[in-house]
Amino acid sequence: MASETPSQVLVEEISSVRILTLNRPNQLNALSLNMITRLLQLFLAYEEDPRVKLVIVKGQGIAFCAGGDVPAIVRDIRLGKWGRSTDFMSLQHTLNYVMATYSKDQVSILNGIVMGGGAGVSVHGRFRIATENTVFAMPETSLGVFPTVGASYFLSRLPGFFGEYVALTGARLDGAEMLACGLATHFVPSTLTALEADLCRVGSSDPVTFASIILDAHTQYPHPKHRSACQRLDVIDKCFSRRTVEEIISELEREATHKPDDWISATVGALKKASPAGLKISLRSIREGRLQGVGQCLIRENRMVSHVMKGDISKDFVEGCRAILIDKDRNPKWEPRRLEDMKNSMVEQYFKRMEEEDGWEDLKLPPRKHLPASAIAKL
Numbered sequence: 001m002a003s004e005t006p007s008q009v010l011v012e013e014i015s016s017v018r019i020l021t022l023n024r025p026n027q028l029n030a031l032s033l034n035m036i037t038r039l040l041q042l043f044l045a046y047e048e049d050p051r052v053k054l055v056i057v058k059g060q061g062i063a064f065c066a067g068g069d070v071p072a073i074v075r076d077i078r079l080g081k082w083g084r085s086t087d088f089m090s091l092q093h094t095l096n097y098v099m100a101t102y103s104k105d106q107v108s109i110l111n112g113i114v115m116g117g118g119a120g121v122s123v124h125g126r127f128r129i130a131t132e133n134t135v136f137a138m139p140e141t142s143l144g145v146f147p148t149v150g151a152s153y154f155l156s157r158l159p160g161f162f163g164e165y166v167a168l169t170g171a172r173l174d175g176a177e178m179l180a181c182g183l184a185t186h187f188v189p190s191t192l193t194a195l196e197a198d199l200c201r202v203g204s205s206d207p208v209t210f211a212s213i214i215l216d217a218h219t220q221y222p223h224p225k226h227r228s229a230c231q232r233l234d235v236i237d238k239c240f241s242r243r244t245v246e247e248i249i250s251e252l253e254r255e256a257t258h259k260p261d262d263w264i265s266a267t268v269g270a271l272k273k274a275s276p277a278g279l280k281i282s283l284r285s286i287r288e289g290r291l292q293g294v295g296q297c298l299i300r301e302n303r304m305v306s307h308v309m310k311g312d313i314s315k316d317f318v319e320g321c322r323a324i325l326i327d328k329d330r331n332p333k334w335e336p337r338r339l340e341d342m343k344n345s346m347v348e349q350y351f352k353r354m355e356e357e358d359g360w361e362d363l364k365l366p367p368r369k370h371l372p373a374s375a376i377a378k379l
Helices: 033-048 070-078 082-100 162-169 175-181 193-199 207-218 229-240 245-258 262-273 276-289 294-310 316-326 344-350
Strands: 009-014 017-022 054-059 063-065 105-110 113-115 127-130 135-137
Touching (some): 009 033, 017 033, 054 193, 063 105, 070 082, 070 316, 082 294, 105 207, 127 175, 127 207, 162 229, 162 262, 162 276, 175 229, 193 207, 229 245, 229 262, 245 262, 245 276, 276 294, 276 316, 276 344, 294 344
Parallel strands (some): 017 054, 105 127, 113 135
């Protein structure tokens, strides 16, 4: 008899705490449609259940979550079923919205890789725990796309123009850097058993204060390394505050002539390797996100990613995934190839509603009630 397929989301119930473990370790816990559907179902059920006070989300193996199930999305696009890919993203964005406006506390334990969609199922929650094993990145521009999952909301609210830097370069951040810039709320060494045991004693009177006190008792305050981007905020603000991607690169190159710097060279190199289309729509998305609530950001990003999936403006997403994830030749053929050929009129198209004859409609976010002040502030 064939063994039963293991659940992709493991559920533990301990007193008034629910522990959800993302369980696709061989795929670095990349989010499948099954996982997103299950997480949304569980989060909505727990919100209505008075016995549940706290939800912990973690990953099995070396990753928290390395993003969405990109190979499956690309497969659908190549089969001409781009609508299935947009449905996947719409469901993921709905889950992000529920987490961002959740009336109970979510603790995400980021003990490993956190990328793309993995940020979407963690950063929107109240508490984000980084460890010495954490590796965070939004690598979308190297794949010919832009950071989705509400990233234009949370990246645009990082100090200065650090969010633009993270979004455009795909830079990897460690746990100390996540804590320093605010993507993580706490840093705890990866021997997490005692922390989880303490969190599972959360009481019913004031779970927020209780969880906060426990996390504060376990947290450490590591300093970012000397070569960290967090030590270069002045250069980042000076360069990534520029109006266009071309001006950002020029400013970085001007800085490098004054004082040769490996970090600046690597940053310029990352920008020049990335998709021109991905870079330009990413910058515009972050800039719009600064002035929008989380729901508006998700609706707009959902509209933008639908254009990406359809591939009517640029096919860079499929090409980037081919080069980086499938064939792994790391030599994508971007189209347009140069930044100056990605015209503003082309960028503008990503922000427009799609034609409804494609069966497409804007993301409809679920109504939310009993929102805490922290969630209302995000709207």
